[in-house]
Amino acid sequence: MRAMRERACPTRLSVRRLTSRALAIGCAFAACAAATSAEADETPLTFASPVNFFFPDTYFPTMFRARDLDGDGRVDLAVAGRDTEDRLFILKGGPGATFAVMQTLVAENFTDWLEFADIDGDGAIDLVTAWRGDIPRLVVHRGLGDGTFAAAETLVGIEPTATSAPGMGRDPQGIAVGDFDGDGDADVAVSQYAGFCVDVFTNNGRVDGVQRFERTSRVRLGTFLGGLSLPRMVVAGDVDGDGDLDLVANQLGGGRWALLRNESGRFARAVEHRAPLVDGSRPAITSIQLVDLDADGDLDVALPALLNVGEQKVIAFMNDGTGRFVERVVAVGAPLGYAFSIVCADLDRDGDVDAVTGQALPGGVAVMRRVNTAGFELEVDFAPSSGQLTRHLDAVDVDGDCDLDLIGIDGIGRSLFVRRNTTPQRTGCDGVAGGAPRSKDATGAAVAVQVGAFEAMSAEPARFAPVVADFNDDGVADSCDLAIWLASLTRAPRIDAPGAMPAPAVPAARTQESTR
Amino acid sequence: MSARRGIGALLAALVGVYALAPAHVAAQCPASGDCREVHANPGCVMPECCEIVCDIDPACCDTTWSQSCVDIALQECDGINCPAAGSCEVVHGSPGCADYDCCEFIVAVDPWCTFGAWDEWCAAAAERFCDVPRCTVDTKGIPDEAEPCYLRLNDGWAAAAEWPRIDLACGASLKGRVVDGGPRDLEWFALDGPARRRVAVTLEAEFPIELQYMLGGAEGPNEVRWLSAPGLCAGEVRLVFLTTAGTGTLILGAGDANRAWRDGIDCDEIDPKNPPDPADPPPVQVVGTRWRLRIDCLGIADINGDGAVDSADLGALLSAWGPIDPGQPIDVLAADADLDGDGEVGSADLGILLSNW
Numbered sequence: 001m002r003a004m005r006e007r008a009c010p011t012r013l014s015v016r017r018l019t020s021r022a023l024a025i026g027c028a029f030a031a032c033a034a035a036t037s038a039e040a041d042e043t044p045l046t047f048a049s050p051v052n053f054f055f056p057d058t059y060f061p062t063m064f065r066a067r068d069l070d071g072d073g074r075v076d077l078a079v080a081g082r083d084t085e086d087r088l089f090i091l092k093g094g095p096g097a098t099f100a101v102m103q104t105l106v107a108e109n110f111t112d113w114l115e116f117a118d119i120d121g122d123g124a125i126d127l128v129t130a131w132r133g134d135i136p137r138l139v140v141h142r143g144l145g146d147g148t149f150a151a152a153e154t155l156v157g158i159e160p161t162a163t164s165a166p167g168m169g170r171d172p173q174g175i176a177v178g179d180f181d182g183d184g185d186a187d188v189a190v191s192q193y194a195g196f197c198v199d200v201f202t203n204n205g206r207v208d209g210v211q212r213f214e215r216t217s218r219v220r221l222g223t224f225l226g227g228l229s230l231p232r233m234v235v236a237g238d239v240d241g242d243g244d245l246d247l248v249a250n251q252l253g254g255g256r257w258a259l260l261r262n263e264s265g266r267f268a269r270a271v272e273h274r275a276p277l278v279d280g281s282r283p284a285i286t287s288i289q290l291v292d293l294d295a296d297g298d299l300d301v302a303l304p305a306l307l308n309v310g311e312q313k314v315i316a317f318m319n320d321g322t323g324r325f326v327e328r329v330v331a332v333g334a335p336l337g338y339a340f341s342i343v344c345a346d347l348d349r350d351g352d353v354d355a356v357t358g359q360a361l362p363g364g365v366a367v368m369r370r371v372n373t374a375g376f377e378l379e380v381d382f383a384p385s386s387g388q389l390t391r392h393l394d395a396v397d398v399d400g401d402c403d404l405d406l407i408g409i410d411g412i413g414r415s416l417f418v419r420r421n422t423t424p425q426r427t428g429c430d431g432v433a434g435g436a437p438r439s440k441d442a443t444g445a446a447v448a449v450q451v452g453a454f455e456a457m458s459a460e461p462a463r464f465a466p467v468v469a470d471f472n473d474d475g476v477a478d479s480c481d482l483a484i485w486l487a488s489l490t491r492a493p494r495i496d497a498p499g500a501m502p503a504p505a506v507p508a509a510r511t512q513e514s515t516r
Numbered sequence: 517m518s519a520r521r522g523i524g525a526l527l528a529a530l531v532g533v534y535a536l537a538p539a540h541v542a543a544q545c546p547a548s549g550d551c552r553e554v555h556a557n558p559g560c561v562m563p564e565c566c567e568i569v570c571d572i573d574p575a576c577c578d579t580t581w582s583q584s585c586v587d588i589a590l591q592e593c594d595g596i597n598c599p600a601a602g603s604c605e606v607v608h609g610s611p612g613c614a615d616y617d618c619c620e621f622i623v624a625v626d627p628w629c630t631f632g633a634w635d636e637w638c639a640a641a642a643e644r645f646c647d648v649p650r651c652t653v654d655t656k657g658i659p660d661e662a663e664p665c666y667l668r669l670n671d672g673w674a675a676a677a678e679w680p681r682i683d684l685a686c687g688a689s690l691k692g693r694v695v696d697g698g699p700r701d702l703e704w705f706a707l708d709g710p711a712r713r714r715v716a717v718t719l720e721a722e723f724p725i726e727l728q729y730m731l732g733g734a735e736g737p738n739e740v741r742w743l744s745a746p747g748l749c750a751g752e753v754r755l756v757f758l759t760t761a762g763t764g765t766l767i768l769g770a771g772d773a774n775r776a777w778r779d780g781i782d783c784d785e786i787d788p789k790n791p792p793d794p795a796d797p798p799p800v801q802v803v804g805t806r807w808r809l810r811i812d813c814l815g816i817a818d819i820n821g822d823g824a825v826d827s828a829d830l831g832a833l834l835s836a837w838g839p840i841d842p843g844q845p846i847d848v849l850a851a852d853a854d855l856d857g858d859g860e861v862g863s864a865d866l867g868i869l870l871s872n873w
Contacts (some may be wrong), residue, residue, distance in 0.1 A: 134632040135609050157606040158635045166607065170628060170635065195637075196775065223740055223776065224730050226674035226699020255676075256736070266843030274736040284675060325737065392651050473698035473778065474675035475668065491652065 016115060018224055031351050043424055044381040045347050045354060045367045047406060049416035053091065053099045056234055059083045060490045061409045061416060062112045063392035067125065068093075069102075076102065077407070078127055079416065082110040082490045088129065090149065097405065097418040103148045105141055109174035110490075111134030113233075117177040117186040118143075119155075120206050128155075128192055130172035137168060138175070138188060138201060140211065155188070155213045156201055167215035169195030172446045174233040178245040181216070181265030188213070191231040191249050193344035196221055198234055198249050198260060200267055210476050217267040222254040227474025229254040230484060237290040237299045240323030248289040248301060252483045253472035257288050257301060261323060275305060276328045283307045283315070284483035287392075291344045292320060293376055301325065304339035304357045306486075308468065308479045314355050314368065316376040331378045334359050336385055338466075340486060345395035349473030350426040356377075356406060358390025360486045361466060363410050365419070388412035389486060402429035412489055531751045541633045544577040545570060546616075551589040556583045562600075563616070565593035597630045598623060604642035609633045618646035624781035624802045637774050644747060644772060645724065651749035653720050653806045656775075661692035664781035665701065665805070666790070672704030672765055673734040680708040681765060686813035693782040693805040694723060694770050705811070707764040712857050714814040716756045716821045717766065722804025723781060724748040726771030727755070729848070732761040742846040745773040748803060756814070756821030758852045768807065781805055815870035819851050833869055 054063055061081040069076040074093035083089065088111055092102035107129060114129040124143035129152075131137045137157040141149035154164040168193030180187040185203040192199060200217040222229025230253035239246040240261055247260040247267065253255040258270035275283045279281045283305035293300040298319045305313040312333035317325040333339050337359030347354045353371040357366050364385035368378035391411035403421040410417065471484040545566035547559025558577045560566045569588045570577035576585035598619035600612025611630050613619045622641050623630040631639035661682065663669045670692075671679045681704040684690055695701045707715065707729070719725060725746050732738035741760070746753045770777040782799030786792065814821055819829040832851040839860045855865040 007580065050560075134611075136633075158633050167636070170632065170637070220743070220775075223726075223728055223743055224674060224702075224738065225674075226668070226671055226702055228778075263841070263843030267738060268843050268845050269741070271737045271739045274734075274738075276735070441767075470698055473700070474678045475699045478676050480676070 002086075007310060017345075039468060043348065046422045047365075047382060047419040049369060050250065050386060050419050050421050051097045051273055053080065053418075054081075055089065055414045055416070056087075057414070058085050059087060059089070060414055061089075061391070062110075062411055063114070063151055063409060064394070064397075064407065064416065065114060065116050065398045066394060066407060067116055069125070073400065075396055076382075077363060077416070078114055078116070079409070080107075080111040080114045082112070083107070083252070087181045088114070090147070091416075092147070093398065097415065097420055099418075099467070105149060106151060107131060107139075108137075108152075109135075112173045113175045115175055115177040115188075117188075119186050119203065119231075120211055121185055122212040126184075128175060128177055128188055130175050132171050132173070132193075136170065136172050136264045137164075138172065138190060138213070150165040153211065155211055156215070163210045165201070165213045165215070167201070168197065169197060169199050169218075171195065173231070174235075174249070176234045176236040176247060177238040180236070180245050180262060180267075182244060189234050189236065189247050191234040193230055193232060193252075195423060196223075196229045196231065198231060198247060198258075198267070198270075202265070205450070213483075216265070219267050219270050220262050221258050221260075221270055221272065222248065222251055222256065225254050225474065227253055229256070230472060231258070232286070232487060233288050235288055235290050238320065239290065239299050241298060241321055246323065248290060249376055250303070251286045252284060252286065252487055253474070253480055255282055255284055255416050257285055257303065257317075259323060259325075273301075273325055273328075275303070275315060277405050278305060278307060278313055278330055279310060281307050281309060281479060283313065284479040285315075286340045286483045286487070288344055289343050289344055291353060293344065295352065295373055296321065302342055302344045302355065304342040305330070305333060306339045306479050306483050308338075308466075309483045311335055312357065312359070312379060314339070314342065314357060331355075331376050332355065332368065332380055333357055333378075334364075335380060335383055336366075337364060338482065339366075339391045341390055341408070343393045343395050343406075345393065346422045347404055347421060348426055349403065349428050356395070358393045358408055359385070360389040363387030363390045363413065365406060367406075386410075386417070387415060389489060520537075539700050549581055550592055551581075551593060552586055554583055554586055560585075560589070560801070562593065562596055562598060564595045564598070565589055568592050568596075595627075595631050602634055604634075604646060605639055607634060607636050607639045610851065611640070612640065615629075615642075615646065618642050621646060621780075625674060625777050625798060626775070627779060640774055641772060650746045650803060651720050651751075652804065653808055655691040655806055655808050658689045658691040658808050661690055661703070663692055664787070665693050665695040665785050666749065666787035668699060670704055671699070671702045672767070674702050674704070674767075675699045678734055679704075684809075684811050686811065688806060689864040691806065691808040694721070694768065694781070694807060695805055696770070696778050697783060698782050700776060700778050701783075703768040703809075705766040705768070705809075707759045707766050709759060709761060709764070711761050712758055712816065712855070714756065714758050714816045714818060714821070714852075716754060716812040716814055717808040718752060718754045719768070719807065720752045721768075721770075721807035722749065723770040723807070724772050724777065724803070725750065725753065725807075726769045726776060729757065729759070729769045730765045730767060731760055731762065737754055742848045743773070744848045745771060747772070748834070754821070755848050756819070756852065757848050758854070758857070758859060766811075768809065770803075815872055816855055816870040819869075824870060829869060833861060833865060838862075 010041045010436040024307040064077045064079040077091040079089045088105040088107035090103040091099040110132045111129045119126040124145040126143045139152040157169045160166040163367045171194035173193040174191040176189045188201045197220045201213045202216045204212040210502045229251040231249045234249040236245045244262040256272045258272045260267045270483045289302045292299045298321045301317040302462040305315045314331045314333045316329040339357045341358035352370040355368045362385040367382040385465045387410035389411045392409040398405040406419040544559030546563040549555035551560035551562045551565045597612030599616040602608035604613035604615045604618040683706045728743040780802040784799040817825040819832040833853040836853040853861045855868040
């Protein structure tokens with residue numbers, strides 16, 4: 001640990017504030033000094049070994065949302081995925097951070113994203129998803145109040161029907177739910193991956209037993225690009241502090257993220273922000289999170305920066321409170337693999353926001369502790385590799401012990417993993433301020449945890465090498481193309497494909513939960 | 517499975533992989549009958565698919581369209597859907613549409629329309645472009661941008677590589693060509709300046725014009741203030757608008773209000789460093805590629821761009837009086853009367869106009 005901290009200061013010196021080189025140098029030195037004197041920031045973040053849940057053979061999960069659906073006090077999950085058998089899974093949380101199938105829903109074609117929301121205003125949580133494929137649709141599974149959901153109702157399709165609205169775009173990937181027009185009900189925004197736009201569908205209420213939606217805004221992204229913008233995620237939050245929900249969306253192809261300001265319920269145009277050069281390379285932006293990184297009360301933007309060479313990074317765009325992002329900060333990232341997903345949260349309850357990225361090839365996570373609050377400097381505490389592609393991550397208190405655990409999706413490995421937080425919490429947990437250090441394995445039993453050390457690399461290396469071509473049609477094969485290729489992966493390519501490596505046997509010791 | 521096919525098609529489209537029809541043309545192609553169903557007569561309704569199948573099994577064009585012909589069609593004609601059921605101008609849930617020529621034109625510029633559903637983009641493009649006669653733009657005597665269509669010389673920061681922008685002086689004209697490719701060809705015209713100013717752009721092109729005005733430099737942030745798509749062979753178009761202080765760029769490409777055109781207007785010049793393979797298909801140009809453009813600098817209060825600040829401009833300003841709704845896209849064809857750029861047409865703008873009378 002000592003050696004690691006000693007290495008950490010030079011690492012922090014690499015933080016780059018692109019708005020001012022002089023400021024960068026000054027802040028880096030100041031932050032380094034502050035960090036070494038701040039005891040609160042010296043306890044490494046630690047997590048237990050993963051508990052895995054494996055999905056059936058044809059199911060490749062893409063993301064999830066967590067919530068106690070059945071009121072038993074445990075976190076349940078709804079998991080989107082790509083499945084040739086047209087399924088979507090609701091998982092019931094069990095003891096020891098385990099999950100079992102509670103319900104299997106029919107979800108025609110692939111579903112990359114889902115959100116919980118009370119769409120019909122009946123007080124029960126519904127499940128909103130976007131179906132990709134040749135005939136894309138926005139659908140809702142109405143909540144039945146007991147943690148289960150009804151069959152899908154189409155809200156928006158490509159052509160009007162008696163029960164659904166027209167106006168769906170092409171290849172919907174991400175969705176965000178919020179009251180965008182301020183009328184008290186839940187509206188839906190959709191990122192159209194092959195439509196190169198974000199659509200906003202307004203909820204007009206339930207009329208004659210039919211939930212009525214209408215597309216009220218469409219904002220094209222990356223129109224000035226020679227290549228394809230390919231928006232993946234869309235996230236809602238009040239970015240400009242005017243009391244309504246704005247939208248941000250990342251572009252896999254464009255290497256940018258876009259801010260769409262809400263103007264009285266309408267979205268007319270985007271302000272597109274570019275990832276800064278990192279060691280001469282332009283990173284891809286694979287995911288996006290709105291989070292207050294500098295504790296100044298506004299939402300900043302956190303991004304995993306995928307670089308096709310070298311160490312990965314985390315990039316922060318700092319909000320000045322009005323929705324202007326004038327400062328870009330590059331922080332350390334995963335030492336191995338390609339950064340794909342991100343979640344920023346206070347993992348040790350010390351009052352600042354830490355960061356975790358999910359990687360691809362190999363999969364796994366990199367847990368990064370915040371070493372100061374005002375700036376955005378990180379130190380990698382824990383970077384175990386496992387699986388192939390950590391497509392989605394979230395921080396959720398799975399075991400009810402008050403701290404935030406990690407749940408991730410290995411999109412290619414057909415699995416979901418839970419890593420329980422074993423970090424001594426600074427405040428608030430177990431009723432003891434300063435929280436006694438706790439160590440526990442996957443079942444909650446006390447074990448010795450090698451604090452601060454990297455886990456041994458997984459015995460399961462990446463199954464194949466990345467294939468990079470000019471997928472976004474911008475004339476070069478670079479990080480953005482690698483990001484597009486990773487996002488497109490459903491299952492591992494044939495091992496005789498160009499650039500592929502032979503697939504190793506799955507280690508026998510790997511935990512496998514029942515999927516029935 | 518359809519989703520996988522669609523995603524595969526998208527990926528194929530992204531990497532530019534398309535099925536190519538054989539050169540052989542069977543006498544019975546096209547003929548009546550669905551290529552994917554058994555029927556008594558030889559040949560089938562989709563010319564391209566019919567040719568592929570008959571090239572593999574000539575009996576399909578000599579005797580009858582048998583089950584083996586259907587099997588070949590199902591195997592080989594994935595993504596070939598012209599003609600198909602459904603009006604070209606109406607959204608429907610299957611690929612292709614009934615008017616063969618229109619269908620072929622639309623799928624040439626938007627391959628999604630032959631893989632996924634005939635969605636609103638396909639239908640809107642059909643309605644807007646299918647019956648428009650092609651045109652020729654007279655570019656005699658106009659200086660050429662001197663950009664071979666296999667190069668990207670004036671494309672700003674449209675891609676990972678960064679190129680220069682065209683700096684066109686007030687009153688100057690330029691001509692050039694726009695093609696598709698990776699990246700698609702764009703023309704970036706610098707409209708930088710220390711203060712707000714009014715310009716008029718006069719433009720004509722043989723392809724559907726997509727013209728946009730974007731703020732911000734290479735590192736961003738960037739905001740497209742407006743995007744105008746006057747259409748295909750719309751004749752000479754004149755846009756009068758105000759630029760914003762700082763870095764601004766006028767970007768010309770091919771496209772419509774819904775999407776950029778990235779297919780159907782191939783470069784037809786040979787790159788000496790990367791000559792085409794003899795086996796490559798000939799370049800496809802479903803529309804012409806030439807454009808000409810002129811930029812004029814006007815007085816800031818010359819709202820209608822007629823060269824004088826007078827009662828007509830006063831009328832335009834008074835018609836636009838009041839706050840500008842930021843929730844609506846900017847219509848560059850409407851009078852741009854917010855002379856001070858404060859988001860409202862008001863007394864301050866009136867003062868500027870009167871002081872420039």
